[in-house]
Amino acid sequence: MAAEKKIPYKMYLEENEIPTRWYNVRADMKNKPFPMLNPGTGKPVTAEDLTPVFCAELVEQELDNDTAYFDIPQEIQEYYKTFRPSPLIRAYNLEKALGTPAKIYFKFEGNNTSGSHKLNSASAQAYYAKKQGLKGVTTETGAGQWGTALSMACAYFGLDCKVFMVKVSYEQKPFRREVMRTYGAEVTPSPSMETNIGRKINAEFPGTTGSLGCAISEAVEVAVSSEGYRYVLGSVLNQVLLHQSVIGLEAKAACDKFGIEPDIIIGCAGGGSNLGGLIAPFMGEKLRGEKDYRIVAVEPASCPSFTRGVYAYDFCDTGMITPLAKMYTLGSGFIPSANHAGGLRFHGMSPVLSQLYHDGYMEAVAVEQTSVFEAAEQFARVEGILPAPESSHAIRAAIDEALKCKETGEEKTILFGLTGTGYFDMVAYQQYNDGTMTDTIPTDEDLAKSIAALPKVE
Amino acid sequence: MAAEKKIPYKMYLEENEIPTRWYNVRADMKNKPFPMLNPGTGKPVTAEDLTPVFCAELVEQELDNDTAYFDIPQEIQEYYKTFRPSPLIRAYNLEKALGTPAKIYFKFEGNNTSGSHKLNSASAQAYYAKKQGLKGVTTETGAGQWGTALSMACAYFGLDCKVFMVKVSYEQKPFRREVMRTYGAEVTPSPSMETNIGRKINAEFPGTTGSLGCAISEAVEVAVSSEGYRYVLGSVLNQVLLHQSVIGLEAKAACDKFGIEPDIIIGCAGGGSNLGGLIAPFMGEKLRGEKDYRIVAVEPASCPSFTRGVYAYDFCDTGMITPLAKMYTLGSGFIPSANHAGGLRFHGMSPVLSQLYHDGYMEAVAVEQTSVFEAAEQFARVEGILPAPESSHAIRAAIDEALKCKETGEEKTILFGLTGTGYFDMVAYQQYNDGTMTDTIPTDEDLAKSIAALPKVE
Numbered sequence: 001m002a003a004e005k006k007i008p009y010k011m012y013l014e015e016n017e018i019p020t021r022w023y024n025v026r027a028d029m030k031n032k033p034f035p036m037l038n039p040g041t042g043k044p045v046t047a048e049d050l051t052p053v054f055c056a057e058l059v060e061q062e063l064d065n066d067t068a069y070f071d072i073p074q075e076i077q078e079y080y081k082t083f084r085p086s087p088l089i090r091a092y093n094l095e096k097a098l099g100t101p102a103k104i105y106f107k108f109e110g111n112n113t114s115g116s117h118k119l120n121s122a123s124a125q126a127y128y129a130k131k132q133g134l135k136g137v138t139t140e141t142g143a144g145q146w147g148t149a150l151s152m153a154c155a156y157f158g159l160d161c162k163v164f165m166v167k168v169s170y171e172q173k174p175f176r177r178e179v180m181r182t183y184g185a186e187v188t189p190s191p192s193m194e195t196n197i198g199r200k201i202n203a204e205f206p207g208t209t210g211s212l213g214c215a216i217s218e219a220v221e222v223a224v225s226s227e228g229y230r231y232v233l234g235s236v237l238n239q240v241l242l243h244q245s246v247i248g249l250e251a252k253a254a255c256d257k258f259g260i261e262p263d264i265i266i267g268c269a270g271g272g273s274n275l276g277g278l279i280a281p282f283m284g285e286k287l288r289g290e291k292d293y294r295i296v297a298v299e300p301a302s303c304p305s306f307t308r309g310v311y312a313y314d315f316c317d318t319g320m321i322t323p324l325a326k327m328y329t330l331g332s333g334f335i336p337s338a339n340h341a342g343g344l345r346f347h348g349m350s351p352v353l354s355q356l357y358h359d360g361y362m363e364a365v366a367v368e369q370t371s372v373f374e375a376a377e378q379f380a381r382v383e384g385i386l387p388a389p390e391s392s393h394a395i396r397a398a399i400d401e402a403l404k405c406k407e408t409g410e411e412k413t414i415l416f417g418l419t420g421t422g423y424f425d426m427v428a429y430q431q432y433n434d435g436t437m438t439d440t441i442p443t444d445e446d447l448a449k450s451i452a453a454l455p456k457v458e
Numbered sequence: 459m460a461a462e463k464k465i466p467y468k469m470y471l472e473e474n475e476i477p478t479r480w481y482n483v484r485a486d487m488k489n490k491p492f493p494m495l496n497p498g499t500g501k502p503v504t505a506e507d508l509t510p511v512f513c514a515e516l517v518e519q520e521l522d523n524d525t526a527y528f529d530i531p532q533e534i535q536e537y538y539k540t541f542r543p544s545p546l547i548r549a550y551n552l553e554k555a556l557g558t559p560a561k562i563y564f565k566f567e568g569n570n571t572s573g574s575h576k577l578n579s580a581s582a583q584a585y586y587a588k589k590q591g592l593k594g595v596t597t598e599t600g601a602g603q604w605g606t607a608l609s610m611a612c613a614y615f616g617l618d619c620k621v622f623m624v625k626v627s628y629e630q631k632p633f634r635r636e637v638m639r640t641y642g643a644e645v646t647p648s649p650s651m652e653t654n655i656g657r658k659i660n661a662e663f664p665g666t667t668g669s670l671g672c673a674i675s676e677a678v679e680v681a682v683s684s685e686g687y688r689y690v691l692g693s694v695l696n697q698v699l700l701h702q703s704v705i706g707l708e709a710k711a712a713c714d715k716f717g718i719e720p721d722i723i724i725g726c727a728g729g730g731s732n733l734g735g736l737i738a739p740f741m742g743e744k745l746r747g748e749k750d751y752r753i754v755a756v757e758p759a760s761c762p763s764f765t766r767g768v769y770a771y772d773f774c775d776t777g778m779i780t781p782l783a784k785m786y787t788l789g790s791g792f793i794p795s796a797n798h799a800g801g802l803r804f805h806g807m808s809p810v811l812s813q814l815y816h817d818g819y820m821e822a823v824a825v826e827q828t829s830v831f832e833a834a835e836q837f838a839r840v841e842g843i844l845p846a847p848e849s850s851h852a853i854r855a856a857i858d859e860a861l862k863c864k865e866t867g868e869e870k871t872i873l874f875g876l877t878g879t880g881y882f883d884m885v886a887y888q889q890y891n892d893g894t895m896t897d898t899i900p901t902d903e904d905l906a907k908s909i910a911a912l913p914k915v916e
Contacts, residue, residue, distance in 0.1 A: 008473035008540040017465035081467040082551065082842050093540065093614075111569045113844045113879070156551075175633075175884035181891045277866040380640055381613040384540050386571040395871055421571070426494040426633035433639045 009092060011254045013085040019249040020072055024061075025280045026352060027068035028287040031359055033238065033351040034326035037313060037457065045323045049118070052224055053231050054239075056130040061239040070242060072124075073131075079156055083112035084246070088254040089418075093382040095402070102405035104398060105260060106418040107251040109279060113179070114149035116420030117274050117389065118234050121145070121243035125232040126153035135228030135303055136160025140190065140215030140337050142167055142270075143343035144176030144392065145420055146234030147330055151183035162229075164190040164218045166345075168209035168338055179424075190215035193427045197221055200256045211335040212271075212346045217319025235271025236316060236325070236350050244277025251415065252281045262293060262415035264401055268393035269297040269306065269364070272350030278417040279362075284363060296401075297353065297364040298393040301441045302340040305330050306364035309445055313457040314368035315339045315443065324455060327354040330442075331450030337440035341369055341428030342389030347450070351403055367396045368439040373432040375399050376422070388420040389428055467550060469712045473545040477707040478530055480700045482519075483738045484810060485526035486745040486798045489817055491696065491809040492784035497772060503781045510682055511689050512697075513586040524567050528700060530582075531589075537581050537614060541570035542704070546712040547876075551840040553860070560863035561737045562856060563718060564876040565709040565736060566843065572636065574846065574878030576692050579672040579701035580604070583690040584611035593686030594618025594661035597649065600728075601801035601848065602627055602634030603878055604692030610642035621686075622648040622676045624803075626667035626796055632850055637882075654786035654798065655679055655777035669793040670729075675777025693729025694774060694783070694808050702735025709873065710739045720751060720873035722859055726851040727755040727764065727822070728801055730808030736875040737820075744819060754859075755811065755822040756851040758830070758897045760798040763788050763807045764815055764822035766905055771915040772806055782913060785812040788900075789908030795898035799886035800847030805908070812889030825854045826897040831890040833857050834880065846878040847886055 016154075026032060035044035052058040059265055061070060072080070091104040109117035129137050137158050141147030147163040154161035161186050170177060170189040175188045180232060190210050191198040197217040216233070223231035234240065255262065267275035275297055285291040299306055305328045314329040316322040329348040336345045349357075356362050367388070376392035378399070381386070387395060398416040405412050422429065431437040484490060493502035508517040519528060530538070549562040567575035587595050590916075594617050599605025605621040612619035628635060628647040635645045648668050655675040659666060666672075674691070681689035692698065712718065723740055725733035733755055743749040759765055763786045772787040774780040782845050787806040793799040794803045814820050827847070834850035836857070837843070845853060856874040863870050880887065889895040 010473070012470050015468070111844055113838070113881075115881075152842060156842070174888075175881070178884040178888045178891060179844060179881075182835055182844065182887050184839065229772070262866045376638055380571070381642065384571055384610060386637060386640065422572075423573075423633070423637075426636040429640050430632075433636060 002306040004103045007090050009090055011088040011258055013250060013253055015081055017253055018085050019246050020077060021069040023245040023249055023280050023284060024064065024070060024242050025283050026065040026238065028284045029355065031064045031355055033355045036323040036325050039320070039324050042457065043214065053220060055132050055230050057072065057128045058125060058239050061242055064239060070369055073127060076123050076127050083119060085250050086111060088251055091383055097382045098399065098402050098406065099376065100402040100406040101409060101411045102402040103411065103413045104402055105415045107247060107415070109247060110385070110418060110421035112390070114152055115423060117168055117244060117247055117277065118146045118149035118244050119152060120277065121234060121240045121273065122149035122153040122241040125256060126150065126157045126159055128287055129230055132155040134159065134230055136162065137230055137231050138162045138219040138223040139234065140164045140212060140219045142166045142169055142212045142345055144173050144424060147185065148176060148179050150232060150327050151180040151185035154185065155183040162222060163187045164192065164215040166190055166210040166212055168217050173424050176424050178305045188313050188372040190218050192218060195221045197321070201318065203249070209338045209352055211318055213281070213318035213332050216317035217321055220317065220321055230365040235346065236348065237274035238352055240273045241276035241280070241350055241352050244273050245280035247274070247277040247417065248280040248282060251278065261413060263412040264294045266296045266298060266394050266397050266401070266414065266416040268344060268390050268417070268419060269349065269353065270390065271301050271346045272353040274419045276350050276353050283356065283361065286421045295362045296397055297357065297362055298397040299364060299366050300339070300340060300342060300344050300393060301366040301368045301439065303345050304366040305347065306365045311354060311358050311450055312454050314454050316348060321353070324457060326349050327351045328357065330447055331365060331452050334450035340439050341425070341431065341437065344390050344393065353375060354399055365397055367393055370437050370439055373437060374395045385418065386422045387418060388422045389425050391419040393403055394418065465548050465716055465823060467548055469716055471547040471708060471711055473539055473725060475711055475766065476543050477704050478535060478788055479527040480530060481703040481707055481738050481742060482522065482526055482528065482700050484523040484696065484740050486742045487596040487813065489813055490523045491813045494781035494783050497773070497778065497782050500915065510765050511678060512690050513583070513590050515586045516583060516697050516796055518702055520695060527662055531585060534585050541577060543571060543708050546709055549841055552837060553649040553693060555836065555840045556857065556860050556864065558860040558864040558867045559867060560860040561869065561871045562860055563873045565705060565873070566876045567705060568846065568879035570845070572610055573881060574603040574604055574607065575702060575735065576604045576607035577707055578704050578735065579692060579698045579731065580607035580611040582701045584615045587616055587688055588615040592617065592688055594620065595688055595690045596620045596677040596679045596681040597690050597692065598622045598670060600624045600627055600670045600803055602631050602882060603801070605643065605645065606634060606637050608690060609638040609643035612643065613641040619643040620680060621645045622650065623674040624648055624668040624670055624673050631882050634882050641840060648676050650676060653679045659776065667796045669776055671774070671776035671790050674775035675779055678775065678779055693731035693804065693808065696810055698731045699734035699738070699808055700812050702731050703738035705732070705735040705875065706740060709736060719871060721870045722752040722754060722872045724754045724756060724852050724855050724859070724872065724874040726802060726848050726875065727807065727811065728848065729759050729804045730811040732875050732877045734808050734811050741819065742813065753820045754855055755815065755820055756855040757822060757824050758798060758802050758851060759897065761788065761794040761803050762824040763805065765824045768909055769812060769816050769911050772912050774806060782915060783809050785809045786815065789911050791911050792908040797888065797896055797898050798848065799895070802848050802851065823855055824897070825851055828895050828897055830854045831895060844875060844880045846880045847883050850876040850911045852876065
């Protein structure tokens with residue numbers, strides 16, 4: 001192990017140390033992620049298939065499995081400087097509270113108004129849309145972090161922004177809506193009555209609280225049927241993982257600068273954007289055989305795509321209008337229980353991460369939400385930061401690993417991603433504070449049913 | 459002007475550059491602030507008068523007008539490292555949006571879970587209470603930032619925390635309550651039925667939405683009548699301005715490091731803690747005749763203690779149980795209109811700032827809340843940060859100064875304090891977004907009435 005410098009609580013890179021290139025982990029994968037398929041033809045999607053939906057440059061990024069580095073356009077670099085670098089933080093107080101010999105670090109992406117890492121990709125997607133001369137973009141949002149991030153980026157670059165917000169979050173998090181409106185976005189609860197798919201789902205499932213998959217369908221429908229609009233997505237896609245690599249590149253630069261060598265890297269996983277971004281350069285080293293790391297994905301037990309899903313082609317949305325992606329999935333008809341408080345409620349998982357998991361480069365664990373909020377509360381009290389429920393999945397796993405070190409006496413170095421803050425999740429915290437929060441784990445029958453409905457692909 | 463280095467967007471000091479001493483501006487004042495008076499005897503309060511209410515070391519800090527620097531205890535320095543240094547930020551995007559030749563900088567204190575600068579003094583007050591062997595502390599909170607900060611500091615140092623929260627905020631900001639509860643605090647809406655003064659005010663003014671002055675009375679009553687408790691206050695007091703000098707000291711250190719020489723320093727002013735802290739070292743230079751700065755206090759037109767109050771002895775609370783302080787005041791019976799959305803709703807002003815204002819070292823302006831939210835929205839959209847309504851008073855004034863520079867062509871350097879974030883103020887933002895926000899300015903008759911009720915002091 002390299003000689004360790006005196007580690008401050010918070011490590012900031014200099015502005016000129018912010019990455020100027022994104023790293024594309026696909027370039028170092030021997031087994032590339034499977035191509036998305038056109039659901040009509042069953043053949044791999046082409047750039048022509050995707051350009052009605054996505055901006056042209058993003059389509060290139062989406063389909064490019066070979067280019068290892070993409071230059072970050074100067075305009076995006078300038079915007080990044082307003083909220084990056086994010087700090088790498090040594091959790092001295094958590095270590096002390098746990099009495100662990102482990103060293104715990106976290107990369108904190110929550111110190112911007114969107115409250116999460118989502119702004120890294122929103123910046124890029126808004127920029128390319130503007131550059132292409134578009135009028136606006138549409139999207140979906142679950143917990144609201146992605147929608148907020150996109151609203152901010154659209155305000156900065158001067159684009160219209162239409163957000164379909166999963167109804168349960170729209171109702172539980174009305175203040176998120178107001179943040180988005182303050183940035184000029186138009187916010188609609190999903191399923192809405194404004195789209196064909198929304199009206200259909202409302203008719204089939206009256207009173208549904210919605211799902212990310214359904215909101216995606218609505219946003220795509222509006223994008224492809226409106227002049228000058230494209231659809232943007234905050235997770236799952238290859239392009240999003242590419243943009244989010246800025247998290248891992250910064251984390252790695254800080255580790256190198258301060259002589260930190262992580263043994264275990266932990267991230268929460270919904271669609272995979274944070275985890276994919278955080279681990280990117282570390283995974284690159286692992287894929288190239290230069291270094292070894294334990295890499296752990298943490299998902300909610302109420303939406304366990306890695307740990308209980310299947311690796312298969314599936315739609316990314318409920319309405320079955322998107323291309324098919326090969327990924328770990330619970331089936332596009334799966335909707336997590338309404339009492340699941342956090343985000344990470346997507347039925348599938350990034351195809352890149354799915355392939356890496358399938359090939360044994362990563363582990364996955366599922367954790368229950370009461371234990372997640374217990375970890376969140378402990379973390380908040382000793383480290384100060386009130387974490388997002390999503391991020392707290394990673395905290396739970398990091399604490400569990402640190403407690404294992406306490407038992408074994410091993411001085412492992414743990415790095416986890418703290419994706420965001422929980423300021424807009426106080427309804428969930430209130431449930432936890434009141435002792436009314438429960439755990440909900442889907443039954444095998446539930447999962448068998450949604451998985452049985454997967455599309456048939458040769 | 460010194461040669462200007464290339465200024466990054468965000469300037470962070472190193473951890474070892476965080477101030478290790480607080481600066482007491484009173485030491486450099488020729489005209490000291492007037493002493494507080496014991497309301498029973500009419501004589502200056504003594505340490506003996508104050509120790510039943512405040513921690514012993516804080517009483518010393520409160521009464522010491524001569525010591526220029528106080529060492530920050532090591533334990534507080536350690537805690538500071540978890541949320542400080544705060545960045546000094548160049549508002550490049552705001553400058554561009556305004557088309558101003560002015561250079562705009564802001565010291566941003568909002569990147570911690572309390573969402574504001576309040577944690578600087580909460581840390582100190584909780585530490586001294588713990589060191590004195592107390593069981594807990596009581597306090598009041600208006601917008602909720604101070605209560606959150608104190609809850610965090612009490613969780614860190616291991617103290618009970620009882621918070622009386624102004625009823626209008628308790629209702630408008632239920633999520634603040636949950637943040638405090640997550641940190642283990644007990645939160646009660648004020649006026650409550652748990653204290654003599656609360657019951658009295660509820661009886662006299664049924665349906666009152668409360669005031670900071672009333673909540674102070676309740677918190678003090680509980681502190682002095684409970685074994686092992688003391689009262690702590692988030693603003694107004696000399697000790698609080700002392701602790702908050704860390705803001706100004708850091709800002710000045712960053713200015714010196716990057717070759718920035720402010721011409722105008724702007725801060726919002728409720729009780730004065732942020733403004734007093736931000737300006738402290740700059741005011742010291744001005745008092746010592748070393749430098750000159752324009753220093754501007756910005757207050758809400760709905761609670762205009764500097765611009766429409768009188769400089770007189772008054773109670774700090776509605777219940778008239780605190781010592782009398784000589785300050786700019788609207789009268790302790792003044793309660794701002796319930797449609798006033800932000801904080802800064804205290805009827806008086808820090809005695810230190812009051813004396814400095816009285817002696818002509820500072821200016822003051824009052825601004826109306828719709829214009830404040832207009833500035834907040836503009837700032838949020840170009841600078842990314844969604845500001846607290848309180849902080850946005852300073853933004854309004856900074857924008858106005860920058861626009862004056864645009865007219866005159868002067869390249870002035872403006873430094874303002876961005877005290878916090880508005881994530882828990884979305885009810886107010888919603889009013890603004892919906893176009894239902896109104897301005898309320900107290901009439902001359904309103905003010906004459908509350909000012910006429912000032913205590914008679916020789």
